[in-house]
Amino acid sequence: MNPTLITYKGKRKENQDVLVSEQIGLNTQLYAVVDGMGGYENGALAAKIVAENITAFLSTIKKISKTDIQKGINKANLALKQAQESSQTKMGATIGGIIIEDNTALCFWVGDVKIFHYHNNKLCYESSEHTLLKEILSNGSINNSEQLNKYQHIVTRSVQGDTDRSQISFTELSEISKNDLILVCSDGVHNIIDGRTIEFILNSSNNLDNAIEIITNRLKLESIDNSSLILIKK
Numbered sequence: 001m002n003p004t005l006i007t008y009k010g011k012r013k014e015n016q017d018v019l020v021s022e023q024i025g026l027n028t029q030l031y032a033v034v035d036g037m038g039g040y041e042n043g044a045l046a047a048k049i050v051a052e053n054i055t056a057f058l059s060t061i062k063k064i065s066k067t068d069i070q071k072g073i074n075k076a077n078l079a080l081k082q083a084q085e086s087s088q089t090k091m092g093a094t095i096g097g098i099i100i101e102d103n104t105a106l107c108f109w110v111g112d113v114k115i116f117h118y119h120n121n122k123l124c125y126e127s128s129e130h131t132l133l134k135e136i137l138s139n140g141s142i143n144n145s146e147q148l149n150k151y152q153h154i155v156t157r158s159v160q161g162d163t164d165r166s167q168i169s170f171t172e173l174s175e176i177s178k179n180d181l182i183l184v185c186s187d188g189v190h191n192i193i194d195g196r197t198i199e200f201i202l203n204s205s206n207n208l209d210n211a212i213e214i215i216t217n218r219l220k221l222e223s224i225d226n227s228s229l230i231l232i233k234k
Helices: 043-058 066-087 132-139 145-149 195-204 208-222
Strands: 002-008 017-025 028-036 093-101 104-110 114-119 122-126 169-173 180-185 227-233
Touching: 002 017, 002 208, 017 043, 017 093, 017 227, 028 043, 028 180, 028 227, 043 066, 043 093, 066 093, 066 104, 093 114, 093 180, 093 227, 104 114, 104 180, 114 195, 122 195, 195 208, 208 227
Parallel strands: none
Antiparallel strands: 002 227, 017 028, 028 093, 093 104, 104 169, 114 122, 114 180, 180 227
């Protein structure tokens, strides 16, 4: 694997994102973006706790399944709950992760971190984030654009001490091939550059390095929120 890790503070006071790129087994890699929730206190600490707990737990599993990933999220939830009780503050994080074993990618997310899969520079999979906006759009209860904008950044699932609100969404990408790219990124990235725009950049660039440079420059210029991504080339 040849991952590219990028993270920017944007116009925030601190960068509350944590990036994970770890070999957790003989043929198993874990990549994750953990986004500390800015509306709560100690977002950076929350992201660190979630990243460390999930990495430590999954490192003990020989053959990782969806159930194991949920258990890892639950462990992180418990650790956050204990930290909240100790500090008397609310804290939470969203997460998107990819576990690659041989030619299979297990993708999971809680919140608004997104995952994209490109084959031959064509977008063939995009995860659906857990936001109030997505829920409203799916049931068609509101279609006024001004009203919809209010719900864009409200997450309906997160890791913040409540296991009922931190159930993962999961998909398995099988037969990952040599020409495939998998991208996991925080909302600070996909709010600026969506999946189709990334597809256009990939296809209009001379090579992958050039595409990464274009994406990086846009994030440098346009990032308001923390913006983090991991791009994995098989």
